[in-house]
Amino acid sequence: MAPPHGDKSAKVKEEAAAAVSSVDNRPISTILFIVAMQTEALPLVKKFQLTEDLNSVFPKGVPWVRFYGVDGVGTVSASLVTYASVQALQPDLIINAGTAGGFGAKGASIGDVFISSEVAFHDRRIPIPVFDIYGVGSRKALATPNLLKELNLKVGKLSTGDSLDMSPMDEASIIANDATIKDMEGAAVAYVADLLKVPAIFLKAVTDIVDGDKPTPEEFLENLAAVTAALDRTATQVVDYISGKCLLEL
Ligand code: SAH
Numbered sequence: 515m516a517p518p519h520g521d522k523s524a525k526v527k528e529e530a531a532a533a534v535s536s537v538d539n540r541p542i543s544t545i546l547f548i549v550a551m552q553t554e555a556l557p558l559v560k561k562f563q564l565t566e567d568l569n570s571v572f573p574k575g576v577p578w579v580r581f582y583g584v585d586g587v588g589t590v591s592a593s594l595v596t597y598a599s600v601q602a603l604q605p606d607l608i609i610n611a612g613t614a615g616g617f618g619a620k621g622a623s624i625g626d627v628f629i630s631s632e633v634a635f636h637d638r639r640i641p642i643p644v645f646d647i648y649g650v651g652s653r654k655a656l657a658t659p660n661l662l663k664e665l666n667l668k669v670g671k672l673s674t675g676d677s678l679d680m681s682p683m684d685e686a687s688i689i690a691n692d693a694t695i696k697d698m699e700g701a702a703v704a705y706v707a708d709l710l711k712v713p714a715i716f717l718k719a720v721t722d723i724v725d726g727d728k729p730t731p732e733e734f735l736e737n738l739a740a741v742t743a744a745l746d747r748t749a750t751q752v753v754d755y756i757s758g759k760c761l762l763e764l
Pocket of ligand 1 (some may be wrong): 551589612616679697
């Protein structure tokens with residue numbers, strides 16, 4: 515979802531695509547939120563008084579930007595919607611806001627909102643030199659030292675895979691990724707953001723403790739509403755902080 519687009523001319527858009535670095539010096543005006551689930555998105559839609567785009571910029575039949583329909587969970591959906599949204603909206607910044615599982619042993623608790631310093635995949639195992647690194651697809655998020663200081667958010671690495679559960683092999687990769695939180699979209703958003711040279715940050719609120727006692731699906735559903743409310747509060751603070759600033763000030 516994204517705020518209604520301003521009056522950027524085609525020329526300005528072209529220039530923005532060609533010279534991304536010049537964006538660093540001017541106030542951020544367009545932020546693209548990529549949110550996987552309707553429940554996660556609705557508080558933000560309400561908070562920022564976003565309206566549904568009835569003349570969707572997306573192809574007919576897809577559920578994106580319609581605030582009803584099927585949730586788009588996982589990497590395939592996240593990368594497609596990120597690509598299509600960036601093409602359509604040319605944002606200055608992407609915020610991937612959503613929920614995640616947290617590792618208690620790494621200091622995560624239910625309701626914590628993390629900013630991820632780095633994201634990587636944990637279910638793309640390709641044990642061939644060079645392809646192994648491609649599979650892990652580790653990428654750094656936009657550094658936001660001032661934002662972190664101001665909002666006092668927790669920082670941790672995020673590991674992404676297409677399953678809510680955690681197989682022993684996934685667990686080994688998550689440990690290798692040194693991750694504190696695990697989700698199903700972050701690294702896919704980072705991949706597209708990197709391809710299209712749009713800076714991205716990852717705001718993830720912890721719905722379940724992966725190394726705790728409770729079964730993940732139950733714990734996730736039990737905490738989803740309260741945790742998305744916390745995510746909404748933090749996302750609002752983040753947008754308020756960003757307002758009027760340029761990328762280098764974050
Ligand atoms: N819509 C389904 C499934 C949600 S999947 C349902 O309601 O049952 C969970 C979503 O929350 C994904 O978008 C994922 O990014 C995030 N998530 C929360 N906890 C997670 C965990 N432990 N592992 C992976 N993803 C998690």
